[in-house]
Amino acid sequence: MPKVGMEPIRRDALVKATIAEIGRVGSLDVTVAEIARSAGMSPALAHHYFGGKEQIFLAAMRHVLRALHRQVAVRLRAARGDNGRRHHARLVALIRTNFDDENYTPAVIAAWLNFYVLAQTSVEANRLLRVYHGRLLSNLRHDLRPIVGGRAEALAVRLGALIDGVYLRQALGDQALDGKSASALVIAALDAGIAEANVRPE
Amino acid sequence: MPKVGMEPIRRDALVKATIAEIGRVGSLDVTVAEIARSAGMSPALAHHYFGGKEQIFLAAMRHVLRALHRQVAVRLRAARGDNGRRHHARLVALIRTNFDDENYTPAVIAAWLNFYVLAQTSVEANRLLRVYHGRLLSNLRHDLRPIVGGRAEALAVRLGALIDGVYLRQALGDQALDGKSASALVIAALDAGIAEANVRPE
Amino acid sequence: MPKVGMEPIRRDALVKATIAEIGRVGSLDVTVAEIARSAGMSPALAHHYFGGKEQIFLAAMRHVLRALHRQVAVRLRAARGDNGRRHHARLVALIRTNFDDENYTPAVIAAWLNFYVLAQTSVEANRLLRVYHGRLLSNLRHDLRPIVGGRAEALAVRLGALIDGVYLRQALGDQALDGKSASALVIAALDAGIAEANVRPE
Amino acid sequence: MPKVGMEPIRRDALVKATIAEIGRVGSLDVTVAEIARSAGMSPALAHHYFGGKEQIFLAAMRHVLRALHRQVAVRLRAARGDNGRRHHARLVALIRTNFDDENYTPAVIAAWLNFYVLAQTSVEANRLLRVYHGRLLSNLRHDLRPIVGGRAEALAVRLGALIDGVYLRQALGDQALDGKSASALVIAALDAGIAEANVRPE
DNA sequence: AATGAATGAGCCTTCATTCAT
DNA sequence: AATGAATGAAGGCTCATTCAT
Numbered sequence A, B, C, D: 001m002p003k004v005g006m007e008p009i010r011r012d013a014l015v016k017a018t019i020a021e022i023g024r025v026g027s028l029d030v031t032v033a034e035i036a037r038s039a040g041m042s043p044a045l046a047h048h049y050f051g052g053k054e055q056i057f058l059a060a061m062r063h064v065l066r067a068l069h070r071q072v073a074v075r076l077r078a079a080r081g082d083n084g085r086r087h088h089a090r091l092v093a094l095i096r097t098n099f100d101d102e103n104y105t106p107a108v109i110a111a112w113l114n115f116y117v118l119a120q121t122s123v124e125a126n127r128l129l130r131v132y133h134g135r136l137l138s139n140l141r142h143d144l145r146p147i148v149g150g151r152a153e154a155l156a157v158r159l160g161a162l163i164d165g166v167y168l169r170q171a172l173g174d175q176a177l178d179g180k181s182a183s184a185l186v187i188a189a190l191d192a193g194i195a196e197a198n199v200r201p202e
Numbered sequence E: 001a002a003t004g005a006a007t008g009a010g011c012c013t014t015c016a017t018t019c020a021t
Numbered sequence F: 001a002a003t004g005a006a007t008g009a010a011g012g013c014t015c016a017t018t019c020a021t
Helices: A007-025 A032-038 A043-049 A052-078 A085-098 A105-121 A123-171 A179-199 B007-025 B033-040 B043-050 B051-079 B084-100 B107-121 B122-170 B181-197 C007-025 C032-038 C043-050 C054-077 C085-098 C106-121 C121-170 C179-199 D009-023 D031-040 D045-049 D052-080 D086-100 D106-121 D123-171 D179-197
Strands: none
Touching: A007 A043, A007 A052, A007 A105, A007 C043, A032 A043, A032 A052, A043 A052, A043 B181, A052 A085, A052 A105, A052 A123, A052 C043, A052 D052, A085 A123, A085 A179, A105 B107, A105 B122, A123 A179, A123 B107, A123 B122, A123 B181, A123 C121, A179 B122, A179 B181, B007 B033, B007 B043, B007 B107, B033 B043, B033 B051, B043 B051, B051 B084, B051 B107, B051 B122, B084 B122, B084 B181, B107 B122, B122 B181, C007 C032, C007 C043, C007 C054, C007 C106, C007 D009, C032 C043, C032 C054, C043 C054, C054 C085, C054 C106, C085 C121, C085 C179, C106 C121, C106 D106, C106 D123, C121 C179, C121 D123, C121 D179, C179 D123, C179 D179, D009 D031, D009 D045, D009 D052, D009 D106, D031 D052, D045 D052, D052 D086, D052 D106, D052 D123, D086 D123, D086 D179, D106 D123, D123 D179
16 A cells, blocks of 8 residues: 655664664674565665665664764753753763663664674764764763863763773673663763862862 | 694684684674685685584684683783782783783774674673673772772773773774773773772772 | 646657667666656656556667668658669668668667567567568669669678678777768678679679 | 586586577576576586676687687688689688588577677677677688788678678578578678679779 | 585565556 | 556575585
């Protein structure tokens, strides 16, 4: 029962199915046929809309990255804090967003891991991940500077790497490190960095 | 000209070729033929020695893990430090080993990343990575306890995740973060954790 | 904005686009979608009008054959010549028509070649080409007989094959053999045949 | 029952099967699977030995061209003729070789036609056909010059095109023009060209 | 000990064709 | 009149794996 205006619906379904399937099998060795079936359509249609397997993967990456970006923007805007605590509140909000229920899903985590692998091969995937990293660092730096001054850069890099490290660890799926604990872990590192800066000023 | 006693030599060549090839293409999509050719033998022989592709991968993982383990042991034993600084010296040695010239190679980094992917599928790979994590945490914990007491566990987890995060970041290959900077980054986090513990005791 | 009476226009556009596309890619491996797009409509509409891909090809063949046929008729009627030279003039006109600017185009030449291929598969295409051959031979024979008598048949076959051979050679696209040279080549063969007949009568 | 030294045997079988299959279906739309099956092996093996479909086609072309080339060489060397008739005898031998039982087969004729189509797409196929044409013209020219002098070039081109034209005509498969008649047709054109040269010297 | 030979299985991709609107 | 939507079928190609030698 073909209808008009299906394209955005189909594309969206495919993107979501892609993330789900990558999460399910844990690697990029997902067939287009599986993705398409999971999205309720034929493989041919998937190709028709995206042009190829890598395009589908890239669209899935963009979806995840865009979603995270949007949520971060919303949360940052909503972050409140008395006096000088506002920057700290924004940092906490930023960290928590990375580990909230929407982004810190098994499927999304597995997808992340595989996007890193894809970035070894695909220049576009590489570019996308770098954009993500750039944004993350920029956000961290922006709110760290008023708090720790010249140590902002180093601390931003440390926290950025830590976030990814926690994701990576979660990809192993062993220990139960839920979103709350994960963000607590990173926030603790944030506070340690701030505390140290106060103790030993530059 | 087939010779006797070639097995260990062949196996070793295959393992090294596997790491090199995974590093070269940046994914597990390496053909057995490529690995075998790179190791100077026929695909059939590679099969004969390892029994299958996954076995080859697992052998490569074990090789990387074992090498790291050995070096850590050596370095820890060699670590010296006056008085209470001995534990700190051991921690620094542990961290530096993870980022020395032998382990922090592009090929090895790429292999690591892909071992995480493999661990999503292969139970044995998963087990191996957990063993690695366990050892790392255990090592960290052991030398952190005398320094930060009850905060050892949390700090160990934090540093462990940070190490992986730095590796992951390096897999993107963008910014020049050499081994020295990488270990400095993690050591800074270590010191921040210690400093915080001293400022705000439990 | 669908209009009435579009059918003949659409069909014509498709036929011309077919010839152009076959010429462009040099084979029958042209997709219906390409032809339709080149003709400014959807593949579905192309199908609607012709019923299938082979029908489109056949229509293109008929178009080329009919065009050639018409032009030959016109030129033959226009051919003048004093006394016994009239038949010779008609033969020359016939040959020249095959190599004039309208028929001796890269696209048409490539199409011709591929029509021969199509004729290996499609009975209708085969029939069409035979009709063309029949007409060509008949035309040649008709004006050769008054000149070379009993040798007309053999000479007609020879000239007919030669014309096709020149087309085939041109399909390779290498040497610059323009229409003028091509017809000169065939006319020279015609004159040679006539000269021989005069020298050694049957 | 795998054996050693199969490669040349397999390659040869594939080449022959390719020609046969192209002849059978009358176009290049032959699947590698069909060719392989017809040659008694799996499609994978065909790919293994040739690397791809086009390579298989090109190998088939080379085979046909090489075979023709060899036979021509042999026949030319064997051609005898009293006095000035030797060149004529060589020309006749050359023409006859093109239409003997080995080269003027339905399958080979169909293959020829399709090689022309392939030459529209594949540079290598194009090159091969040009080499063939170059040799044919060169051979014709060489033995025509002593007979018709300055008219050798034009006559060579004419005869070359005529040979191809006869092949093309035969590809239609209609009229029964056996090898003997075909070569007689071309030889008649040769003689006509010679006769004309004698009647009207340059 | 070592390998050339061989294949089954599977995947990405293309495309003619159909259909509801 | 016209098209976007959709797919079944098929083809080229790859590759891990097996086997006889």
